[in-house]
Amino acid sequence: MFLSVTLPATDSPLATYAHFAAHRLFPAFHPRAGWHLLALLVDQSSTSIFAPQATPARLIFGLSVLVLSICGTIFAVVAGLLLFILFRYRHRRGYTQREPAQIYGSAQVELSWTVIPILIVVVLFLATARVIFITQSVPRPPDALDVVVIGHQYWWEFRYPKMGIVTANELHVPVSSTDHPSPTYLTMSSADTDHSFWVPRLAGKLDVIPNKINTMWIDPEKAGLYLGQCAQYCGVQHAKMLLRVYADSPSEFSAWVAQQQRPAVDDPQVSAGRAVFEANACVNCHTISGTAGHGTFGPNLSHLASRATIASGSLPLTAENLHAFIDDPSRFKPGVLMPAMHLDDHDLDAVTKYLMTLH
């Protein structure tokens, strides 16, 4: 079962650290037993921090193994000593002395348990500082992909400025490998309150704050879907501000980019739905390229049907869900900022059909 655990890349010094820590500090332990437990946790969840799939998450994982080993050892020693003392010096019936010998202190003992913790702190700090500087000061490769992330109450806006793409909630990035590194650089800010971008298997979280620009990078190693969500309380629907990051193979990614760069599908069969969209308040908040809708308060819907979910990842995209959502968004996300549109059944059906054609 532990085979499903991803160990840190074996060529990095941190990995050597981690292996050293695991094997040396727990000699009596089967070296893989620790991983066993981690594996148990990892298999449990698609968002485990112990299943890194990108360099930032891996660096953190390596450091975490060191920290956990040191803390685990300290716990074992101190708690073990305490248990021993509680047993050995417990009051027993045959205790005849009036009071035990009163010992007021010892300078040498105090010194020893001051100096040793200081040394541990120094070691931990140096290991930590190294990871801080690696993650935050890595020079940026010139062909890295740039994505602008804007946090909103309660959805994510993603812009690819060099490619002219604007989309929402589902982030597509290319897979990165060691021989062909293609990291994605995220430049983040918020349009309203504080948010936080957290996809545990790719990287640690970074807050998304109005009037402040934060940058981070990710380089997923394996193609697939990575889940996450907003990690800074931002209002009523903070819990449903979910993240979906699709790591695409190079061909898949180019195909996706090409699709997103096309203008919105304009199928004459659903022109009634398009008319409903343009005639109602929808256009105040939403953009669909080629239509009268240029609103930026809400997600860009130009390629809505190319996404797997709506409502920031909290609902699968199906015609029924879309229909119900437009009718009354608060039914699914009470407190969401999109108002109920109060369309009659005919208009609602038409606009749903229209939106479902927007691949």
Add this chain to the structure above:
Amino acid sequence: MATQTQITPSIERPSAFRAFFDAVQDWVTTVDHKKIGLLYIGYALIFLIVGGVEAILMRIQLWAPNNHFVSPQTFNRLFTMHGATMVFFVGMPILFGFGNYLVPLMIGARDMAFPRLNAFSFWISAFGGLLLYFSYFAGSGLYGAGTAPDVGWWAYSPLTSRVFSPGHSTDYWTLSIFISGIGSIGTALNIVATTLCMRCPGMKLSRMPLLVWLYLVTSGLVFVTISPLTAAQIMLCIDRYLGGHFFDTQAGGSAVLWMHFFWIFGHPEVYILVLPAFAFANEIIPVFSRKAIFGYPAMVSASVGIGFISLTVWAHHMFTVGMGPGPNAFFTFSTMVISVPTGIKIFNWVATLWGGNIHFTTPMKFAIAFLFQFLVAGLTGIMLSASPFDWQLSHSYFVVAHFHYVLVGAILFMIFAAFYYWYPKMTGRMLSDKLGTWHFWLFVIGFHLTFDFMHVPGLLGMPRRIYTYEADRGWQIWNMIVSSGAIFQAVAVLIFAYNLVVSWFKGEKAGPDPWDAWTLEWSTTSPPPTYNFSVIPTVESRRPLWDAKHPEEPDAHFE
């Protein structure tokens, strides 16, 4: 035999109503530090129940994914109120209550330095709590029922601006805490003035009980801790009502500035909460090990050191904000450094136990559990101090587990210990040991079920402050275990409350010194008279009663 006519002077016995009224008036107008201490403690216990109910409601909602037990709005209010209640209306009052009661007694004084300020501080803090809960009725004007604040107990900007928090619920948060902060500063001022200016003859600073030292450090911290929050709250009110732009990001203001100001308060605040728990441990552990505390000077230095260092670590709550590698490294370092004096304290307690004669009375059981649990809490704190690790762990249930380990596992456990230890002094009766044992074990089981397993969802990516979660993340089983522990804790606390009441009437009578202890409060009656001591004592060592009981080997010869 001649009969004797009894002459009974006719005393007009007051009616029950009159007696009740007089008692109420006595308590409401009292300036006696002991009564004020008990008022604080009673007030805090009521809010402990209220805060506990809020927690239970949240745990029921989080039992299963996409649960509909409470609405999202209600849940958000629950976690805001739970946090604000537990920190400001349980933690602070109960710890200041014990301080109020014990500090004058332990230094051989008759009362606090400023008795009327003492009473004022209590009543204004109490008003703050009532004001916060009034928001449930009136947060959006009198007809806006059920609009308690829902911005989290840290009230981050710009969520608290008028734009994102219309109505008055945020203002209830701001004003109630502002007002109770005035009370905290008043009490802290009283404790410092009492400690520095009213010690009995012979009690040099180096002979004060460690509890008094820790309350001195705590009170000093209060002055530089509560004030930043007060300042930030004034700024928030200026933003909300006078058109100010302190945290208005549209006008160039900074959301991060609020965070800095809040955490400059928020981090030392948790040390204000934990240092009194250390104070209790410093008194209880030696008595039930039958040994003097090991390393008194080191304990004093460590406590003062913790006080100072705690002012330099605040931005470890902001590692994910994007401060840059320099500040991240600095705050990692300072947070790791604070573990050194904290470790020294733990080691000194362990050394006190070494070679002792350990009696596992109810207070001692809670103190031993505190030692193990505080050790774990400190170690998870070290994990969080490594900022890259924190980039994964912060804002997740791992942090929630860590700080509940400190607040419940360390602080609340020592508060329970303090109750069992000093209730006899305060009331003249012992708490039931049998009920105490039930309380202890049920609470230990519940605590560990909830807070040990709570670390796991955090490691699996579950953020905090979410009213529900997705079913496909593998978090459900852990949430169920966490929620189940709440039942044990609730039952244990009810048993404790029952014990408090029943023992008042039927508890075994305690004399002045039921534990064979060594500090001055045990030299007077239980409960003490209003004037505390008939003769102000003179002391010659740190353990005056040890000297009195062991005249052949008094501490004074060895200190």
Add this chain to the structure above:
Amino acid sequence: MSTAIAVAHHPQEWTLPSRGIVGMACLVIAESAIFVIFVVAYLYYIGKSLNGPTPREVLDIPWFASICLLSSSITIHFAVHDLRASRLARFTGWLAATVLLGGIFLGATAIEWYDLIYRRGLTISTNLFGTTFYSLVGLHASHVIVGLFMLSLTLVLALIGKVNQHHAERLEVVSVYWHFVDAVWVVVFTVVYILGR
């Protein structure tokens, strides 16, 4: 009945600090912490306003008012000195001077604010400078008002002959507060009128 802890012999002289001074020192520390936060906000926002008048455009340095306020520290010092020595008439004179100087400071501040608001267009909501300026200077002014109230009360009591040498320590406690207010003004003055311009 308390067990007799008191030892028969009398220990050497046992003197402890004055409660009033210690208490006021604690209050001063707490209030200083509040001011530090407002000063930090002011410094952080220097130059960051998106619009509106800048400090250089609208602020005149209040030399006269500052000299008055700082001199009032000297006058109150003499007042305490004279009260301790029971020279009541001189004490009352110095106290009156303190109140007068403090009053002049407040009046000058009021005039400055009137000018800023109505003629130079700077209010608390104009921009970041306006917000931080009025908050910081206003917080200080509110502390001056409280201090002046206490001093005026003392002056009235002195004038009707109710204050004597035994109250010297209480006056000293009030003077600690007043010195604090003046010290804060030195900081505010430097930050707002020197550094900020």
